[in-house]
Amino acid sequence: MKATAVAHPIQGLVKYHGLKDPKLRIPFHDTISVCVKALCTITTVETDRALRQDSVVVNGRKLAKRDLERAKAVLNELRDAAGYSGCFRVESENNIREGKGLGFSASGFAALGAAACEALGLDLDPVSLSEIVRLGAGSATRSLAGGFAIWYANKRGRSYAEQLAGPGAVDLAMVIVPIPSAVKTDEAHAEVLSSPLFSARLKRIGKTVEKMKRAIQGGDIPTIGRLAEEDGLDLHAITMTGKSHMVLWEPDTIQIIREVVKMRRGGIPAWYSIDTGPSVFINTPRSHMEEVTSRLRKAGFKKLVCSGVGDKPSISEKHLF
Numbered sequence: 439m440k441a442t443a444v445a446h447p448i449q450g451l452v453k454y455h456g457l458k459d460p461k462l463r464i465p466f467h468d469t470i471s472v473c474v475k476a477l478c479t480i481t482t483v484e485t486d487r488a489l490r491q492d493s494v495v496v497n498g499r500k501l502a503k504r505d506l507e508r509a510k511a512v513l514n515e516l517r518d519a520a521g522y523s524g525c526f527r528v529e530s531e532n533n534i535r536e537g538k539g540l541g542f543s544a545s546g547f548a549a550l551g552a553a554a555c556e557a558l559g560l561d562l563d564p565v566s567l568s569e570i571v572r573l574g575a576g577s578a579t580r581s582l583a584g585g586f587a588i589w590y591a592n593k594r595g596r597s598y599a600e601q602l603a604g605p606g607a608v609d610l611a612m613v614i615v616p617i618p619s620a621v622k623t624d625e626a627h628a629e630v631l632s633s634p635l636f637s638a639r640l641k642r643i644g645k646t647v648e649k650m651k652r653a654i655q656g657g658d659i660p661t662i663g664r665l666a667e668e669d670g671l672d673l674h675a676i677t678m679t680g681k682s683h684m685v686l687w688e689p690d691t692i693q694i695i696r697e698v699v700k701m702r703r704g705g706i707p708a709w710y711s712i713d714t715g716p717s718v719f720i721n722t723p724r725s726h727m728e729e730v731t732s733r734l735r736k737a738g739f740k741k742l743v744c745s746g747v748g749d750k751p752s753i754s755e756k757h758l759f
Contacts, residue, residue, distance in 0.1 A: 441553045442754045443552035446474055446475060448541040449721075452650050452665070453713060456627050463573060469589045473587070473750075476614075476748075477533060481552075485524055497532060508574045508575070512571055513526055513550075513554060516555060520558040537617055539712065540717050545581045548582040564598075581751070582599065583750060585602070605748060608747065609724045610724070611746060612745045616741060619715055621684070626714050633675075650665050659723050674712060690739070691718055694734070697734065707722055
């Protein structure tokens with residue numbers, strides 16, 4: 439059978455950095471994210487017993503060994519759950535192809551899990567599927583949950599995500615500036631324990647998670663924006679002070695930061711947020727999205743994505759092959 443799923447990438451609000459268990463992709467602490475409606479991954483999965491091995495193509499290219507192993511980790515779990523002994527043909531496309539740190543690994547593996555389940559006729563409970571897609575990318579749990587989601591590092595012995603609030607619960611808009619980079623996010627995650635700042639993060643992160651939960655529940659965009667901005671700075675401080683002194687920002691990243699700070703000083707409610715990469719999310723109330731976009735264009739940034747909050751993956755009848 440053939441099935442296609444569409445999933446949305448995430449912006450980390452309380453971000454995850456580092457993995458307590460790299461193989462199972464279990465984080466050190468709970469994290470919170472929001473799905474980005476304007477960005478998506480479309481993935482078609484077909485069961486094919488005639489194939490001798492799984493075929494996985496992303497954005498027109500066959501996956502290299504390391505990334506293929508991540509995809510097979512998810513497919514193998516679903517293959518076993520369905521009692522299926524054949525192979526899969528998989529094609530996946532992101533709706534934009536440039537920009538690092540936009541959360542497309544999250545939407546990619548969430549779409550893969552959702553489409554493969556549909557193709558296999560599997561009806562897994564949300565927690566079990568969340569744990570399976572996590573094997574490909576930790577943040578895929580949050581893309582799978584949709585809306586505003588929390589990913590538990592350990593909730594009664596399980597690590598999965600669930601939705602905190604739906605797409606319409608908070609009138610949040612995001613203006614995204616995609617910035618390219620060749621850095622692999624796994625390289626940054628592997629270094630957290632070598633930073634002298636990471637232990638301090640672990641001590642206070644629980645309070646940050648609770649503050650963010652309350653802000654989402656109350657629809658408090660200024661607090662959501664401020665906390666996400668502070669947490670992004672914290673994440674990059676840890677990355678920069680790890681053993682390789684990785685600086686993931688590009689000159690455009692710093693220019694955008696300065697422009698957003700200028701906006702705020704001028705009375706525009708806007709806050710920047712940077713995940714593991716140089717790309718920047720600007721969080722603002724929907725009523726100020728056009729103003730933020732205009733300011734960024736005047737500053738020289740033409741490639742912008744304006745978005746609301748996205749939902750969990752959906753099944754589509756429009757296949758990629």
